[in-house]
Amino acid sequence: MGSDLSFYGKGCPRGKVDESKFLVPTLHFRFMKRALEKELTSYFNEKFNISKNEIRKALYKADEVQVAFEKRLVDYGKEVMKSIPENCRPVVLLGKPYNSSDPHLNLALIEKLINQNVMPIPLDMLDTSDNNIFTSYRNMYWPNGQKIIAGAQLVAKTDGLYAVYVSNFRCGPDSFIHHYVTEELKGKPFLHLEIDEHSADAGMVTRIEAFLDSLKGAEQNEKKEHEIFRPRPSPASPPKERVLYFPYMNDGAYLLAAAARACGIPSEVLPMQTDEDIAIGRKYTSSKECFPMICTTGSFIKKLQEPGADPSKMCFFMPDHNGPCRFGQYNQFHRILFDKLGYKNAELITPSNDTSYEDVAGEHGQKFRINAWKGFIAADYLRKIYRETRPYEINKGDSDKLYWESYEKLERCIEKGSKGLTKLLEKIASDFLAIKVDKSVRKPVVAIIGEIFMRDNAGCNGNIANRLEDLGVEVVIGPFSEWIYYSTYRFTRDSKWKNDRKGVLKSKIQGVGQDVIAYSLLRNIKKFTDHEKDVSLHDMLRFCNTYVNKYYDGDPPIAMGTSVALYDRGVSGLAAILPFTCMPGTLVASVSDTYRKDHENIPFINIAYDGQDSVSLDTRLQAFVFQVKEYTRSKKHIRSEKTEKSVKTVNAEKTEKVLQKVE
Numbered sequence: 001m002g003s004d005l006s007f008y009g010k011g012c013p014r015g016k017v018d019e020s021k022f023l024v025p026t027l028h029f030r031f032m033k034r035a036l037e038k039e040l041t042s043y044f045n046e047k048f049n050i051s052k053n054e055i056r057k058a059l060y061k062a063d064e065v066q067v068a069f070e071k072r073l074v075d076y077g078k079e080v081m082k083s084i085p086e087n088c089r090p091v092v093l094l095g096k097p098y099n100s101s102d103p104h105l106n107l108a109l110i111e112k113l114i115n116q117n118v119m120p121i122p123l124d125m126l127d128t129s130d131n132n133i134f135t136s137y138r139n140m141y142w143p144n145g146q147k148i149i150a151g152a153q154l155v156a157k158t159d160g161l162y163a164v165y166v167s168n169f170r171c172g173p174d175s176f177i178h179h180y181v182t183e184e185l186k187g188k189p190f191l192h193l194e195i196d197e198h199s200a201d202a203g204m205v206t207r208i209e210a211f212l213d214s215l216k217g218a219e220q221n222e223k224k225e226h227e228i229f230r231p232r233p234s235p236a237s238p239p240k241e242r243v244l245y246f247p248y249m250n251d252g253a254y255l256l257a258a259a260a261r262a263c264g265i266p267s268e269v270l271p272m273q274t275d276e277d278i279a280i281g282r283k284y285t286s287s288k289e290c291f292p293m294i295c296t297t298g299s300f301i302k303k304l305q306e307p308g309a310d311p312s313k314m315c316f317f318m319p320d321h322n323g324p325c326r327f328g329q330y331n332q333f334h335r336i337l338f339d340k341l342g343y344k345n346a347e348l349i350t351p352s353n354d355t356s357y358e359d360v361a362g363e364h365g366q367k368f369r370i371n372a373w374k375g376f377i378a379a380d381y382l383r384k385i386y387r388e389t390r391p392y393e394i395n396k397g398d399s400d401k402l403y404w405e406s407y408e409k410l411e412r413c414i415e416k417g418s419k420g421l422t423k424l425l426e427k428i429a430s431d432f433l434a435i436k437v438d439k440s441v442r443k444p445v446v447a448i449i450g451e452i453f454m455r456d457n458a459g460c461n462g463n464i465a466n467r468l469e470d471l472g473v474e475v476v477i478g479p480f481s482e483w484i485y486y487s488t489y490r491f492t493r494d495s496k497w498k499n500d501r502k503g504v505l506k507s508k509i510q511g512v513g514q515d516v517i518a519y520s521l522l523r524n525i526k527k528f529t530d531h532e533k534d535v536s537l538h539d540m541l542r543f544c545n546t547y548v549n550k551y552y553d554g555d556p557p558i559a560m561g562t563s564v565a566l567y568d569r570g571v572s573g574l575a576a577i578l579p580f581t582c583m584p585g586t587l588v589a590s591v592s593d594t595y596r597k598d599h600e601n602i603p604f605i606n607i608a609y610d611g612q613d614s615v616s617l618d619t620r621l622q623a624f625v626f627q628v629k630e631y632t633r634s635k636k637h638i639r640s641e642k643t644e645k646s647v648k649t650v651n652a653e654k655t656e657k658v659l660q661k662v663e
């Protein structure tokens with residue numbers, strides 16, 4: 001994956017430099033032969049007209065040189081280790097080399113350690129070839145994470161060798177790796193330095209001195225055995241006779257649980273997160289991890305701590321993910337935490353995005369997938385028509401009432417294998433169209449985009465959608481189904497890169513199946529919603545490239561592609577939700593200003609949320625909505641009364657037809 005930095009770097013100086021001079025290829029080092037080679041050869045062939053063969057040769061030559069260089073570093077490290085003076089302590093610098101070896105970023109740590117008679121050993125010079133971390137950390141997809149854990153394991157088993165862990169404020173991967181390192185180094189003190197632009201020399205020297213003192217103390221103490229908690233494998237589908245608990249992430253979760261029940265798996269959705277869940281989550285995390293991880297940890301532990309709870313009858317849904325963002329670490333961390341807290345019998349169910357989660361229901365995989373997909377389509381439609389009605393209802397509460405009544409009906413229908421779902425959706429659509437509304441003037445429309453767990457989760461996003469509506473706008477929220485479309489697309493793409501023909505075929509069939517189901521469920525009712533604002537995955541991946549390459553894996557291509565697509569589809573503002581410290585969210589935030597400038601300064605707000613609501617968020621939302629209204633006025637995005645009226649008339653006729661059909 002290309003580094004985020006290249007996208008920040010390209011976007012920031014927009015208009016001030018000649019951007020064609022930037023070289024920003026997106027490269028997938030994980031797939032050397034089938035991805036990296038092609039990406040490099042096509043990019044440089046096109047840019048510099050160098051033959052593909054020459055580029056290929058250069059690539060393999062560079063790989064050879066790099067491998068030889070890394071070997072030389074390790075050999076040199078071995079020499080150094082043999083010749084360390086007696087009064088000098090060897091200390092391994094755990095961390096990413098671009099931090100731990102850069103005197104500006106680590107505040108000259110190397111010199112400071114040497115001045116204290118410490119021999120710093122860069123991680124790259126450590127021979128960790130005997131440590132196979134994948135026996136436990138099978139999903140450690142960050143190469144630096146692999147090295148850090150291997151380094152920690154080596155330090156743990158080598159007498160007289162210690163470690164300093166160098167990190168940065170808000171480093172996403174380190175928020176998880178630090179937990180693993182703490183476990184691996186149990187019983188051996190290590191110094192953790194988290195450096196940012198406010199860190200000062202004096203404070204750092206004091207901490208190094210304190211660390212060295214603590215080593216003297218530790219060496220005098222008797223050695224004790226410590227239980228080390230590491231991730232361990234979890235099943236992809238629930239074992240029999242356990243209840244499967246889904247964490248709440250949006251109302252669609254109720255239909256997901258119903259789809260599981262349709263396959264004979266007893267399933268429930270945990271309640272929408274409250275302050276209590278978040279407080280429990282914070283108690284068992286460092287609070288530096290992703291906010292959704294803190295929220296789901298809180299939900300799980302709260303359930304496990306309920307009086308009478310029997311962990312051996314419980315399992316918790318937390319999908320696997322192959323990176324690059326932190327999502328794939330959630331279930332690894334949860335496993336460690338459950339074990340540490342004594343919930344060894346509680347299972348985690350971890351279907352993989354590698355196969356677009358098809359393995360969750362075991363033998364019923366196909367049935368579950370189809371049913372769940374129908375549920376997502378239904379949930380997205382219901383939410384859309386609800387959000388298009390609620391701001392205009394004449395009798396306050398009509399839409400909310402109907403929304404929840406509809407959910408109950410949908411749940412029952414999906415639970416019975418989705419029989420009659422098309423008709424039910426048509427009835428729901430007609431019920432919504434029958435709600436008394438005043439749509440004589442359409443309110444400005446704001447699109448809520450961003451992180452998938454939070455953007456439609458009122459308990460974890462500060463109830464943003466309702467707050468925006470209360471300020472006088474209509475909101476359209478990115479549908480959940482887009483994530484499944486995207487997972488299927490990645491399943492196809494990665495299968496191609498792995499040369500897995502079966503995977504390609506399976507994913508293609510999956511994709512076609514998804515399209516057919518969505519079309520057949522919505523063909524009669526799509527027209528009752530503002531479907532102009534539905535953005536296809538194809539468009540997202542086509543439009544995102546000015547800001548983020550479509551091969552960047554995760555939310556950013558979806559968020560930026562949607563933003564570009566919606567710009568001329570009557571949207572007057574964009575609200576991007578990002579969990580505080582979210583890696584992909586930070587990327588979206590950093591390129592959003594360039595996007596705004598490229599699109600006539602369309603209002604764009606980035607809401608970095610961490611569960612701490614504040615008055616300043618209210619003020620920011622008010623200012624944002626003010627801008628949205630001004631923008632709408634200047635762009636005349638509000639449909640004229642005449643157009644609205646004719647739309648209403650057409651809708652009324654169509655409602656009549658739907659009612660007749662349903663009856």
Ligand code: SF4
Nearest residue numbers: 290325326327582583
């Ligand atoms: S998208 Fe952000 S919040 Fe979500 S898992 Fe990735 S890094 Fe964490």
